[in-house]
Every structure is written in C-alpha cells, then in structure tokens.
Amino acid sequence: MKTIFYPILIIALFCNSCASNNNPIDEIPIDDALYFPPINSNTWETKSINDLGWNESALQPLLDYIEGKGTKAFIILKNGRMAVEWYGNGEDATSNLAWNSAAKTLVAFTAGIAQQEGFLNIDDASSDYLGSGWTSLTPEQENNITIWNHLTMTTGLDYTVPNNNCTDPDCFTYENEPSSFWYYHNGPYTILHDIVANAVNTDFGNYFEDKLKDKIGMQGAWIHFGYFKLYYSTARSMARFGLLNLNKGVWNGADILNDNNYFEAMTNTSQNLNKAYGYLWWLNGKDSYRSPGLTLEFQGKLIPNAPDDLIAGLGKDDQKLYIVPSKKLVIVRMGDDAGEALLGPSSFDNDLWGEINKLID
Numbered sequence: 265m266k267t268i269f270y271p272i273l274i275i276a277l278f279c280n281s282c283a284s285n286n287n288p289i290d291e292i293p294i295d296d297a298l299y300f301p302p303i304n305s306n307t308w309e310t311k312s313i314n315d316l317g318w319n320e321s322a323l324q325p326l327l328d329y330i331e332g333k334g335t336k337a338f339i340i341l342k343n344g345r346m347a348v349e350w351y352g353n354g355e356d357a358t359s360n361l362a363w364n365s366a367a368k369t370l371v372a373f374t375a376g377i378a379q380q381e382g383f384l385n386i387d388d389a390s391s392d393y394l395g396s397g398w399t400s401l402t403p404e405q406e407n408n409i410t411i412w413n414h415l416t417m418t419t420g421l422d423y424t425v426p427n428n429n430c431t432d433p434d435c436f437t438y439e440n441e442p443s444s445f446w447y448y449h450n451g452p453y454t455i456l457h458d459i460v461a462n463a464v465n466t467d468f469g470n471y472f473e474d475k476l477k478d479k480i481g482m483q484g485a486w487i488h489f490g491y492f493k494l495y496y497s498t499a500r501s502m503a504r505f506g507l508l509n510l511n512k513g514v515w516n517g518a519d520i521l522n523d524n525n526y527f528e529a530m531t532n533t534s535q536n537l538n539k540a541y542g543y544l545w546w547l548n549g550k551d552s553y554r555s556p557g558l559t560l561e562f563q564g565k566l567i568p569n570a571p572d573d574l575i576a577g578l579g580k581d582d583q584k585l586y587i588v589p590s591k592k593l594v595i596v597r598m599g600d601d602a603g604e605a606l607l608g609p610s611s612f613d614n615d616l617w618g619e620i621n622k623l624i625d
Contacts, residue, residue: 339596366584553566
C-alpha cells in the first residue's frame with residue numbers, strides 16, 4: 265500500500281502598504297522566498313505541481329518508477345515547500361529509516377559547529393583528541409593525521425584491512441602518507457564521532473541533538489551496531505537537514521553554522537584526489553570522481569543527468585539527499601537498494617534524475 269500526499273496551494277496576503285504605488289515591492293516574492301516548517305509541528309506548507317509549472321503528467325510515472333525500485337519515502341521540496349511527498353513499500357510518514365552513509369553529512373556539519381564554538385580546529389592532529397595509540401602507527405606517523413584528513417577520506421590508513429569499518433588500533437595501519445591518497449574508508453570516518461565527543465567533552469549524540477537536531481525540528485537517533493554508528497529518522501527530518509544546507513547553515517534566520525568558510529569548504533572540492541568530494545559530501549559537476557570501494561578515477565560528472573551544482577549525502581542501499589541551490593530543490597529518497605547495493609553513488613542516481621527531470625523540466 266502506498267501513500268501519496270497531494271500538495272495544496274498556500275496563499276499569502278501582502279499588507280496594503282506593501283502594495284502601495286508609493287511603496288513598490290522590492291522584497292523577494294513570497295513563493296520564491298525559502299520557507300521553513302515550524303519546530304515541533306507536523307505543519308509543512310505545500311506547493312502544487314501545477315502551480316510550479318512542472319509537468320504534471322510525469323508525476324505518476326515517477327512515483328511508479330521509484331516504487332518499483334524499493335523506495336519507501338520520497339520527498340521533493342521547492343523553496344522549502346512540499347511539492348511531492350510519497351511513501352510506499354510498507355512505510356509511511358512516521359517510519360524511521362536508516363540514512364546509512366548519508367549521515368556522514370550530519371557528522372561533517374556537527375564538526376563544523378564544534379570548530380565554530382572553539383572546541384577544535386580541523387587542522388589539529390587527531391591524536392590531540394583521541395590520545396596517543398589510537399592507531400598502530402609510529403607516534404610521528406600518527407601525529408601527521410589531522411581531523412581534516414578524516415573529513416576528506418585522506419588519512420592514508422590501510423583500507424585493505426580485513427574489516428574496513430573497524431576502529432580498533434590494530435585496524436588502523438599505515439598505507440600512505442596523509443593527504444596523498446583518497447579512499448572511502450569507513451573506520452577513520454566513524455572515529456570522528458569520538459574526536460568531536462572528546463573535543464566538546466560530552467557524548468556526540470547529546471551535542472548533535474543540542475546544537476543541530478533540536479534547533480531545526482529533526483527527530484531520530486544514532487544507533488550503534490558493532491563498529492557502525494547509524495542514524496535513523498523520518499524522511500521529513502532528512503528534508504529539514506537538506507533545507508538547512510540549502511540555506512547554507514541558517515534556519516529561518518537563526519545561525520546554526522555561521523562559519524561560512526567552513527561551510528563553503530565542506531560543500532566544495534576539498535582536495536584534488538577526488539574532485540567530487542568535500543567534507544563527507546558528494547559533489548556533482550566535476551570533471552572526474554572516485555567511488556567507494558575502488559581506487560580508480562573515473563572521468564566525467566558523478567551524476568550527468570543532475571544539475572552541476574548538486575551536493576549530496578549518499579548512503580548504502582541508495583539513501584539519497586540531494587540539494588540543488590540553483591533550483592532551490594531538496595530531494596530525499598530512502599528505502600531498499602535500487603538494484604546494486606553499493607555504498608554511496610550508484611547508477612540509480614543518474615537514472616532517478618532522468619525521471620525527475622521529466623517532472624521539473
């Protein structure tokens with residue numbers, strides 16, 4: 265059984281003085297201004313496909329396509345307003361679903377807040393917050409790894425160890441000099457939770473909730489499975505986080521992350537080893553990219569069918585958070601894998617955008 269929420273038109277009235285010939289309107293039109301749903305509320309303004317001028321006849325084929333690909337939740341926000349909200353394959357708007365590696369973006373954002381508040385500097389050695397002996401490297405080798413290396417997947421730690429997700433010292437062995445090689449290594453990412461927690465002197469989850477989650481009305485929780493630290497939430501919570509990043513860290517006028525330099529570095533090419541990677545965010549529109557699990561470099565854009573300025577949180581089994589600043593779009597897809605069961609990017613990204621384009625173009 266699938267559930268579809270059909271948007272309605274929200275009408276806003278301007279005050280008489282704003283419409284006066286003596287007071288020409290120079291503000292952003294109400295439907296073009298970003299809308300932010302209220303905190304602790306299920307209220308969310310909507311905008312109809314027809315009023316957006318999109319191709320309404322392409323909506324049902326899009327929904328049929330995503331349903332057939334194991335999708336459980338699918339949302340499209342335009343200027344923050346709900347244009348499409350669909351649930352199926354046994355789930356609904358209250359379902360808590362796994363972000364998988366799309367949640368890496370939550371950690372990158374939280375690390376930025378910790379730096380903003382003076383608890384850490386991403387150029388610091390990781391050992392400043394983990395202590396000595398968090399790896400099996402020599403002290404000199406260990407001290408050469410910085411928080412920035414964790415954020416950019418360039419620690420140089422051996423990715424061929426038996427368990428790529430392991431965070432024990434004997435799993436962190438030397439392979440390359442830091443900053444000299446890019447590899448999608450989950451273990452060095454996961455230990456970022458501990459780096460931030462030790463820096464702020466409290467549990468990572470508590471700090472995340474206080475500084476990010478509660479401030480934008482998200483729900484959900486970090487759940488630990490062995491070495492994994494996974495985030496589960498509703499699709500609307502993922503959409504809220506996407507909207508926050510669409511507005512560059514500002515939620516309805518409130519600064520959540522006001523370090524603009526960090527935000528820009530996080531959402532742009534962070535190193536030349538993988539041009540399609542920022543601080544745990546995937547980037548479209550670059551002339552080459554690398555993929556999880558591989559050492560090869562591929563030529564061309566990460567998602568050819570998608571806009572060049574797209575940034576994305578991408579997780580195993582095709583969890584997708586797309587943000588497109590040029591089109592003021594946030595798109596969420598959660599569910600089972602669409603056929604490839606890959607860690608992050610997959611061919612489904614390009615195929616899905618082929619279908620989305622039929623609607624929005």
